[in-house]
Amino acid sequence: MAVDGRPGYERPGSLEEALALLARLGEHAVPLAGGTDVALRLRHGLVGTEHTLIDLGGIGLGGLEERGDALVLGAAVRIADLRSSPRVARRAPLLCEATAEFGSPQIRGRATLAGNLGNASPVADLAPALVALGARITLASKDGTRELAVEDLPSGPGKTARRVDELITEVTVPFQRGPGAYERLVYRRQLAIAVGSVAVHTEVREGKVSWARVAAGAVGPRVLLCPRTAAAIVGLPVGEGAPARLAAAVQALATETSPISDPRASRAYRAGALGEALRTAVGRGRDGRGGRGQS
Numbered sequence: 097m098a099v100d101g102r103p104g105y106e107r108p109g110s111l112e113e114a115l116a117l118l119a120r121l122g123e124h125a126v127p128l129a130g131g132t133d134v135a136l137r138l139r140h141g142l143v144g145t146e147h148t149l150i151d152l153g154g155i156g157l158g159g160l161e162e163r164g165d166a167l168v169l170g171a172a173v174r175i176a177d178l179r180s181s182p183r184v185a186r187r188a189p190l191l192c193e194a195t196a197e198f199g200s201p202q203i204r205g206r207a208t209l210a211g212n213l214g215n216a217s218p219v220a221d222l223a224p225a226l227v228a229l230g231a232r233i234t235l236a237s238k239d240g241t242r243e244l245a246v247e248d249l250p251s252g253p254g255k256t257a258r259r260v261d262e263l264i265t266e267v268t269v270p271f272q273r274g275p276g277a278y279e280r281l282v283y284r285r286q287l288a289i290a291v292g293s294v295a296v297h298t299e300v301r302e303g304k305v306s307w308a309r310v311a312a313g314a315v316g317p318r319v320l321l322c323p324r325t326a327a328a329i330v331g332l333p334v335g336e337g338a339p340a341r342l343a344a345a346v347q348a349l350a351t352e353t354s355p356i357s358d359p360r361a362s363r364a365y366r367a368g369a370l371g372e373a374l375r376t377a378v379g380r381g382r383d384g385r386g387g388r389g390q391s
Contacts (some may be wrong), residue, residue, distance in 0.1 A: 103138075104148035111155045111265070115238045116152065119261045125150050127263060129157075129172045130208040150352035157210075157265060159268050163188065166268040171210030175222070175248075180206060188269050188275035190297055194225035197290075210264040216250040216318065219290045223247075223319040224264075225278050228295035228313035233271040235262040243268075247311070249275050250318035273307065274299040277380035290314045291361040292370040294349075296377040298329065305332045315353040315370055324348040329378060340376065346371040 103126065108114040118125045122139050128134050128149045137143045152352045157172035160181060167187050169178070178184050179195040196219045198204055198212075213233065226246045234243050235258060246267070249256050258264065274297075281292040294315040308326040313319045328345035355366035 103143055103145060103183070105151065106148055107154055109154055110265075111157070111236065114152060114153050114155050114240075114263060115236060115261070117148075118263065119238050121148050121150075122150055123260045125215075127152055129153070130174065130211050132207045133211055137217065144268060146284040152263070154230060157285055159266075163268075165271050167271070169269060171264045171266055172203060172208050174279055175207045175212070176201070176204040177201075177207070178209065187271045187327065188366070190272055190278060190295060190347055191222070191225045194224045194278045194295070196265075197218060197221045197278070206245060209267055212255070213246065213267070214258065214264060215220065215251060216254050217251070218250075218253055218316060218318050219293075219314040220319065221280065221290065221293065221313075222311040223250075224293050224295035224311040225276075226269065227319055227321055228276065228297040228309050228343070229272060230297075230309060231267055233264055234266045234268065236265045239263045241265070241347060243353045246339075247319060247321045252317050261313050272297065275380075277377040279377040279380075281369045281373055286301040292355070292366050294370060294373045294377050296380075300334055303334050305330050305334070310374075312349065312353050312370065315355045315366060317354075321352060322349055322352040325374070330376065342375055345378065346374055347373050 101359055110119055124147050125332055126134060126147050126149050129152045149208045152172060159170040160173050160177065161168050175195050175198050179192065185192045188198055200234040211221055223246060231246045234241050234250055244257060250256055276297040278295045279293065280290045290313060292315050295311045297309045299307040299384055306331040308323040312322055325345050325348040328348045332341050349371060350367055352371065357363040357364045
């Protein structure tokens with residue numbers, strides 16, 4: 097119930113209670129975990145007396161464990177916890193690398209995994225790494241659960257495929273298969289919004305890239321999986337130059353992304369810089385300077 101011109105507030109004691117509240121309140125429910133995004137929405141008047149904040153702090157979604165051949169990350173796990181986790185560093189170093197680019201230490205200490213993904217920002221730092229790793233999101237409602245690939249959650253900037261009666265409960269990240277790297281294009285090192293980003297995840301056999309998965313951020317309405325770019329990387333020799341093959345990968349990336357012009361960067365700048373970021377990421381992965389998954 098709203099009080100004194102402020103939104104209502106509920107703190108459920110279990111996931112079941114939270115899902116029941118979402119089902120009852122529908123579009124007027126506002127899930128609250130780290131609060132970094134909700135605080136901005138409150139400040140700008142996007143959350144008002146017609147809304148009810150659903151505090152998720154007491155329903156146990158902060159876990160981080162290995163399950164089979166994947167990491168299972170609770171929706172409410174903090175970005176700082178991902179950054180400091182030896183398990184994440186060992187099993188998904190590409191994700192660990194991406195967390196280092198996320199905001200400030202203070203923001204990393206508050207922001208949650210589900211909050212970052214649910215914000216559906218095309219410039220989000222974690223999404224490209226998670227897409228390159230093949231991560232999947234579990235959504236729960238009182239009627240059951242369903243899964244989506246991370247790249248299928250956003251339906252556009254700030255919009256997602258999550259129904260109003262659903263919560264993101266966990267993110268499943270397959271163990272990293274081989275070398276990977278994340279490159280982010282910014283004008284300053286900290287608290288900068290990316291003008292483009294690329295995550296590259298590869299597997300190497302007999303001295304060549306045998307498999308690849310590539311994702312790009314800030315160059316379209318949502319983070320993009322780039323299968324043609326990945327296909328162009330397959331076959332590249334490790335530790336050797338292959339300019340023609342890399343040029344083909346850069347060209348493929350240009351056809352799979354849609355950079356825009358805005359006050360932060362022109363379309364031409366974004367396109368050129370993204371190609372260089374891809375070259376750097378592929379190079380780091382191939383010669384071992386990027387993160388490698390470990391058994």
